Amino acid sequence: MVLRMALLLLALAGLLTGGVPEVRAQAGPVLAVLPSDDALATGQVYTVSLYLTGGVEVNAFDLIVEYDAEVLALNTWEYGDYLSNLTTVIKPVNEPGLFHLVVTQLVTPPVSGDGTLLELTFEGLQPGLSSIRITKADFNGNNDPWLEEGRLLVHTDPSTLPSCVLRGRIDLQGSASSAGVPVRLGYGRAHWLGPYAAITAAGSGDNLTIPGVAPDTYPVYTAMPRYLNLPGSEITLGSNCAPLAPLMLLGGNAVWQVEVDGVLVLDETIDAADLALVEAQYLQSGAGLDGDVNFSGRVDIFDLALVAGNYGRTAGESYHFSKP
Numbered sequence: 001m002v003l004r005m006a007l008l009l010l011a012l013a014g015l016l017t018g019g020v021p022e023v024r025a026q027a028g029p030v031l032a033v034l035p036s037d038d039a040l041a042t043g044q045v046y047t048v049s050l051y052l053t054g055g056v057e058v059n060a061f062d063l064i065v066e067y068d069a070e071v072l073a074l075n076t077w078e079y080g081d082y083l084s085n086l087t088t089v090i091k092p093v094n095e096p097g098l099f100h101l102v103v104t105q106l107v108t109p110p111v112s113g114d115g116t117l118l119e120l121t122f123e124g125l126q127p128g129l130s131s132i133r134i135t136k137a138d139f140n141g142n143n144d145p146w147l148e149e150g151r152l153l154v155h156t157d158p159s160t161l162p163s164c165v166l167r168g169r170i171d172l173q174g175s176a177s178s179a180g181v182p183v184r185l186g187y188g189r190a191h192w193l194g195p196y197a198a199i200t201a202a203g204s205g206d207n208l209t210i211p212g213v214a215p216d217t218y219p220v221y222t223a224m225p226r227y228l229n230l231p232g233s234e235i236t237l238g239s240n241c242a243p244l245a246p247l248m249l250l251g252g253n254a255v256w257q258v259e260v261d262g263v264l265v266l267d268e269t270i271d272a273a274d275l276a277l278v279e280a281q282y283l284q285s286g287a288g289l290d291g292d293v294n295f296s297g298r299v300d301i302f303d304l305a306l307v308a309g310n311y312g313r314t315a316g317e318s319y320h321f322s323k324p
């Protein structure tokens with residue numbers, strides 16, 4: 001008993017000097033939620049691991065894990081196989097949205113290397129997206145791990161919902177073809193099903209077909225080069241998936257993507273930059289010219305007319321779906 005108390009105190013002393021993990025380069029130990037990203041239906045359970053990589057002589061830990069209590073509940077937890085002969089130092093706290101565990105090994109050599117510290121089994125309560133964040137990770141010794149959070153998406157069980165085929169037509173202003181427009185429906189607002197993706201087909205009539213869509217309200221995005229794209233305009237689909245109202249993407253967006261913080265994002269305005277590019281490439285021919293905003297193979301007066309006609313338009317104010 002005396003030995004046990006002494007070990008506990010030793011372990012606690014190590015924990016108390018650990019402090020709050022700092023953000024730093026990922027050179028030392030890493031504590032990650034694995035898998036980092038997955039989905040489950042309401043009422044289902046899902047187990048994630050807290051996996052430690054590169055631990056150094058670990059004997060005890062003090063961990064807090066936080067998540068969205070409206071979306072998930074932590075049903076059960078178990079020790080992984082990294083440490084053994086574990087005993088809790090404080091009574092584990094498992095309250096909605098927060099799990100706090102302080103444990104130490106008893107009369108067991110410290111462990112180095114990789115392995116699972118804990119397994120946490122969550123239940124999906126209602127549709128939504130919850131991060132699973134390690135908000136405290138104090139270890140004994142020289143461990144100050146880099147923390148990697150995970151997330152779980154909870155959606156309605158699709159077998160409990162009707163589904164239908166969404167059809168519609170999207171045209172490209174000033175272009176003879178309306179094929180090849182990438183269309184995406186984001187996650188449904190109520191059920192968190194999706195995303196759904198399709199590419200418009202050639203020909204007349206409906207050129208957009210997305211099967212297996214559950215009724216919900218979805219943001220709709222397009223990603224067509226040289227056009228002003230749908231920026232997530234919402235549509236509400238009933239159980240019969242009434243067809244989309246016909247839509248024409250506005251042309252003239254020669255500068256259709258821009259780099260922001262090293263990432264290419266869609267440009268949502270037709271402005272001086274688009275005009276300048278069309279003018280710079282005026283009367284050139286070829287496939288790779290973004291100034292050829294109507295994909296005719298040549299930059300000419302028709303491209304200039306599209307830019308001029310839509311000058312000042314932005315994606316946010318240009319598109320609205322009429323609700324079926």
Ligand SMILES: [Ca+2]
Pocket residue numbers: 253254255256267268269270271273274
């Ligand atoms: Ca632009």
Ligand SMILES: [Ca+2]
Pocket residue numbers: 291292293294295296297298299300302303
């Ligand atoms: Ca053209």
